[in-house]
Amino acid sequence: MAEMDTSGGGHHKKGPGVKKAKKLSTRVDLTPMVDLGFLLITFFIFTTTMSQPTAMNLPLPDDTATPDEQNKAKESGALTLLIGKNSTVYYYEGQLAVDAGQNNFKTSTMKQIRDVIIEKKRRTPEKDLVIVIKPNDESTYKDLVDILDEMLINDIKRYALVDIVDVENELIRLTEGSPSAAR
Amino acid sequence: MARPKMRRNSTNIDMTAMCDVAFLLLSFFILTTKFKAPEAIPVITPSSVSAKVAPETDVTLITISKDGKAFISLDNPEVKQKMAEDMNKEKNLGLTAADIEAFKTVSFFGSSFSQLPSYLKVPADQLKATDVPGIPIDTAAAKNELIDWMKYVVAAHSATGAKFNLILKGDNLAKYPQFRSVVVAFKKNAQFKFQMVTNPEGVPEGTDLWKRYQTSGGAPTPEAGG
Numbered sequence: 195m196a197e198m199d200t201s202g203g204g205h206h207k208k209g210p211g212v213k214k215a216k217k218l219s220t221r222v223d224l225t226p227m228v229d230l231g232f233l234l235i236t237f238f239i240f241t242t243t244m245s246q247p248t249a250m251n252l253p254l255p256d257d258t259a260t261p262d263e264q265n266k267a268k269e270s271g272a273l274t275l276l277i278g279k280n281s282t283v284y285y286y287e288g289q290l291a292v293d294a295g296q297n298n299f300k301t302s303t304m305k306q307i308r309d310v311i312i313e314k315k316r317r318t319p320e321k322d323l324v325i326v327i328k329p330n331d332e333s334t335y336k337d338l339v340d341i342l343d344e345m346l347i348n349d350i351k352r353y354a355l356v357d358i359v360d361v362e363n364e365l366i367r368l369t370e371g372s373p374s375a376a377r
Numbered sequence: 378m379a380r381p382k383m384r385r386n387s388t389n390i391d392m393t394a395m396c397d398v399a400f401l402l403l404s405f406f407i408l409t410t411k412f413k414a415p416e417a418i419p420v421i422t423p424s425s426v427s428a429k430v431a432p433e434t435d436v437t438l439i440t441i442s443k444d445g446k447a448f449i450s451l452d453n454p455e456v457k458q459k460m461a462e463d464m465n466k467e468k469n470l471g472l473t474a475a476d477i478e479a480f481k482t483v484s485f486f487g488s489s490f491s492q493l494p495s496y497l498k499v500p501a502d503q504l505k506a507t508d509v510p511g512i513p514i515d516t517a518a519a520k521n522e523l524i525d526w527m528k529y530v531v532a533a534h535s536a537t538g539a540k541f542n543l544i545l546k547g548d549n550l551a552k553y554p555q556f557r558s559v560v561v562a563f564k565k566n567a568q569f570k571f572q573m574v575t576n577p578e579g580v581p582e583g584t585d586l587w588k589r590y591q592t593s594g595g596a597p598t599p600e601a602g603g
Contacts, residue, residue: 224392231399238406247422249431249544249572254564277553308584315585329553335441336549338556339423339575346426349585357557 250342255354271322273314275307276358277341278366279332283307287314290361299365304340311348325353330366417484418448418506420548424578426586431574435540437530439523440485443548445555446511449526450485457481459533468525470494487511489522514558523562531566543571 269288276284281304290299302310315323325345329338338355345353418440440448451457461480465472468490472480479497487509488496496509513522534541543563547556563571580587 224396228392228396228399231396231403235399235402235406238410242406242410247431247574248427248577249429250425250427250575251572254560254569331554333553334549335547335551335553335556336423338553339425339573343425347581347584347586349589
């Protein structure tokens, strides 16, 4: 395809003294051109797929709704996740019980929290399961999105984003203060 | 034993066909690529498994930068014009006609109402997110000016009949109180549905969502929001 007919139609005899022009081959090595082509293709493939951000839905509850319409959560099916600083997640099931020396307040991390959620989901009837997310003031936006992402990953139907209360803030501060309890 | 002589083939391959294919693909990718617009506000978004593509048109984007500043950007000039007029009337900003023109072209807003006239005088190429104060979003409702900004956004959209996609884009390092202030501003203006921009991420294997995708035929359903 890339060759051209260069034979120029037969051999005329030129007159004496006329020099014969040297015929150069018109074959071009296309390998570098192919290399360049594929290099650019790779570049464009990567730039197209990378620049497509996705979006995550977050429906908000209407604060003005009357309390009767709010769905009541069964205590046994509730799991509360508190997000602290450095991607630490604290959690408790049902109601927070802080008696001296004995409480159900546990510490975990963003990576391990999935197991907690899955385990809770396995032993709770689906209609009772509700997860309450309470980020504290030191948590980052990334942690929040990660937790909301866990809800998607684990297919949790009911979850709520709730403001943290003072008791819980206090507990987080105490747990952060004592490294031995956190481990 | 005499070996049969192999015919030696030439190692020269005709590259023309391959070259054709390469450049055909290249032209396809060049034509389909949509380059990302240069970002005025540098933000690194968190990643999520959500498979829904973020809308690109009729967008009202609230950005929270990593140092906790809030910015608002809109792309519809009609809506912006209406916003500027409403604001000027209600807040007595003293915007001139030229200021309103500037309001329509500015790419993002990041100042309090009182500083808006001087903010609009900054040339577009010198506007940097790091230099401007951002919209005040203190947790106290009285200082959260984003509530009023959102009020004008919502009013201008309903007045012009434009479509309304509310999008929040936060940086990984933004803190939760700032996010809460923004959400409060949405709630106060009866905007209960918004989307958060994230980077796509694979679904971890073995999880419930992964199983659902497997059973439903693999294609991630776009409607995955809780």
